[in-house]
Amino acid sequence: MNSESVPAAAPSDFIRDIVAADLANGRHTKIHTRFPPEPNGYLHIGHAKSICLNFGIAREFGGICNLRMDDTNPTKEDVEYVDSITADVRWLIQGWADHCLGLKPKGKTPETVTSAGKPDFHLAPVSGIRQPASDLEPFYASDYFDQLYEYALQLTRNGLAYVCDLSPEETERYRGSPDRPGQDSPFRTRSIAENVDLFERMKAGEFPDGTRVLRAKIDMASPNIWMRDPVLYRIRHSEHHHTGDQWCLYPMYDFAHCLSDYIEGITHSICTLEFEVHRPLYDWILENLDLPRALPRQFEFARLSLGYTIMSKRKLMRLVNERLVSGWDDPRMPTISGLRRRGVTPQALRDFAYNIGITKYNALTDVAVLEKAIRDDLNARAWRRLAVLRPIKLVITNYPEGQVEQLEAGNNPEDPAAGTRQVPFTREVFIERDDFMETPPPKYFRLRPGGEVRLKYAYIVKCDEVVKDAAGNISELRCTADLGSKTGGPTAGRKVKGTIHWVSAAHAIDAEVRLYDRLFTVPEPDARGDFKAHLNPHSLEVVTAKCEPAVGEARPELRYQFERLGYFALDPDAATDGASGKPRLIFNRTITLKDTWAKAAQKS
């Protein structure tokens, strides 16, 4: 199967059903979604689910999906995250939904237009003429601060918002509790003129942080906490990564999000379940402003929970800050950059997202589903190579010293078009320590004293002698080869139970190989207690592997399977040559091959 092929059936879920119906009944003629991360951390595989949903819908229904930084809280956000998010999104949708990515010209802010005879703000993505990527940037909620302020003023002038001087603690107390109504703020009855004046002075920077907020005037007795006069604006005298020191007044998520959607012409605003209770507020804000164009609607789906991993940005940041991993892109991290570095392809992530579906049920997805998607993808594309992780020397006593045979081996049995390479064979080879046992358990069919095994692409060998050092460790295996059993030879058809991989000792090249395992030892690391107590102490092991010469030509964009071991990808560290000036080979193990023997052996 071609690795770039799309799943046979088009995805279907309750959100796509709604989109299709909106198109069919003429509610919309064009679909516009958005992916709106807050730039306060790196994107993880949960975001990948959302990206695949939002861009997938745009792609399937001929629409656009805007990438938007939801950056209304200057104290938590940073350009480092803006850059990583942009790169991760591009990487994930590359070759799949690039044509649906909504960006805007650098520096562009909403235009003041007239829609249906009314004043309006609008900012459309670039389309049509292909603009150089360097001239484009994501959308930013912070680019709408002027318009948002204008809308807030409008609400205030209409008596639907007021300036409140209650302290944060008092505000909390007045809010009541879920089962008890709140109380009106004493400032709720301020005159419109005073509210407008105060709000303008808040913007002008006359008041310190925390002294006043702008609140919507809705209903302090509402059973929905988010309708109890929610805060719309708060004062923050801090520098913003995108707007600098222009503002000391910042909108809250609820106020900014629905209006950002509106300004961009979003039709379907898809978010996770925890925002479900915010939806009445989302609608209230839009409906209480005189907006001339079609209003966006919000839909919610369940965020991804994956076994053996944590998804909280806060906790991932702790792993990074406390140096429990090497960084956001540590190959053990569930971040998109970590998965990328590990060798996972965008295709595998998209297949995974497709397989898990979209619902409103808070499910815990089995990591096996992810692993399956990664293996399927890599099996189809990876080039096979021979490498020995934990070498033990094997000498073929009846093979001439100094003789070298070049054996032809296919690059990928799943794809003959991938061609072949030559593998040198000599008298002394390395084999995997695990592939020999002096006293093997039942059903072990690799090498044993007196036993036979095939060296892949080469000869069948028989183990005659086990040589040990003074300490009793095996130092060498002495074998004889059936010299007629070479692939294509007269006795090649002989059946031997096992086939193992090997590397010619004289030709072996060294590579650093980083063997990654899952970061946590339990299915739900943050279910209870300290998630760090469940860190897997063996999540990384580094070995120096003996590799066939062709491994020296490895390229970062390709994926490799070290036969019988797993899938590997070149680490970016490999590019930074050491002081010697010689290129270093560093591989990350993306994932092991499925190992049914290990499972069987464990059981007995």
Place this chain on the structure above:
RNA sequence: UGCCGGAUGGUGUAACGGUAGCACAGCAGACUCUGGAUCUGUUUGUCUAGGUUCAAAUCCUAGUCCGGCAGCCA
């Protein structure tokens, strides 16, 4: 004791009043110069109780259980 959601095999996910299907996992077998891949077979399910109907996972009623909501976070 408030509001908003949700509940289908071990785990996810379909079925939109008409044969409970698919994927992953598991198990058994075939094949294999990767104990991989591939192929075949297979165990296991509609939260409970009533009701409507020729017929209910689906509609109605009453429960049960689970998740979310009281940041000047998103």
